Amino acid sequence: MADAIFDSRVEASAARDVTDLILQDILAGALMPGTWLKQVDLERRYNCTRPDVRRALDRLAQKRLVEHVPNRGYHVYEPDGRRAREVSEIRVILETAVAGTIVQNASADDVRALRKLAKHFDEATLNGTMLELYEANLAFHRQLLMLGGNIELVDLVTEIRQRTSSAPVSQWRTRARVEQSGREHHMMIDAIEHRDGTLFAELTRQHILQK
Amino acid sequence: MADAIFDSRVEASAARDVTDLILQDILAGALMPGTWLKQVDLERRYNCTRPDVRRALDRLAQKRLVEHVPNRGYHVYEPDGRRAREVSEIRVILETAVAGTIVQNASADDVRALRKLAKHFDEATLNGTMLELYEANLAFHRQLLMLGGNIELVDLVTEIRQRTSSAPVSQWRTRARVEQSGREHHMMIDAIEHRDGTLFAELTRQHILQK
DNA sequence: GTATCATAAATTGGCGCCAATTTTGGATAC
């Protein structure tokens, strides 16, 4: 009864941070929006202590991935259309702003590295979990932004990405859309190879807004 | 001995969040970079319990305002030149990106409100604490960004502002520089009144980079 | 006089209990 919302137990080492584990489960869709995260359940599922759980929940609440209701507990945020739109807008601003620098800085090695990560994403599309797909996508975009030369910006975009990912379903609604994303990655790399900053920026914009 | 680093005790209600109190003291310069934040001291200074202190320290560590060294404790981050530069760059990107929208959206009432906040900042320049100055400045920039229509962006900028503020001294080195900031605020408002988006964006850029 | 080591003090950090609040379930009245 207590484990009702968890069907698959994972043998997790207490060493690895609980916050990341819960985060991953939210991103992967294992913990649906609206779900109440009961402390006893989390304690058992991630094989950790009560303070560990509470620290993790507090961190996730700070990141606004879960909401804390006093004396009621923590629950996964419902997807917020406005917020998702605004975060996308911010991503467009930040990622297109460094598009020029990226195109300038990218060496042949960088392009090869990007190609490899894009392929990883494609493979995850075929036979991978939702989480693997998410992480492959993240790795590609991080590597891309890294060429912008602003490390803080890389971390910032990585961070705000998580803010709307409480709705992984609405993000990648269909398999067709995911495959389209994969193709867009390669188109973006092509634009970098041809040193076409304007095209790369426009592709980035469309890729984020998914139009 | 235990209260060595704190010369002025403040009678703080336990209700108000300890995290904000510590944050304010760091921003105001009361807690200098490098200072080790001993849990017993904080406990006494903010008149709160041990778990309160630890939660606050964990949150500040997440925000990268303090660093956590296992079995050693938490200390205020040393100012990081590279990071400060990168954060400024990000702020320029974000705030100039919505400059056009701000100029378009600003009504006569909005301009009046901005003028009032700019005056508040000027007053704080004359006779106000470092913290009051910081908050007056923050209020002005928040009101400004609000006109951009992207609430998430307002919160994001407010958040990343805190990331480099562990060196409040290096930010506003001289009184002359602070007074210059006050004048720039009014120049920015003037640009908005004249609906000159390009000028407003450029003023914003210079204001952030402080050149 | 200085370096080294052992011992004591201080500090962090893990863990668990118990009170306060909320939710659930059932009994009773209408």
Place this chain on the structure above:
DNA sequence: GTATCCAAAATTGGCGCCAATTTATGATAC
């Protein structure tokens, strides 16, 4: 049959103790 109220179970959340580690202190040897 339905609504209301009361009691029991469950859940959150505040608080403090104690072990592990680190730092400071002082004694001893060279």
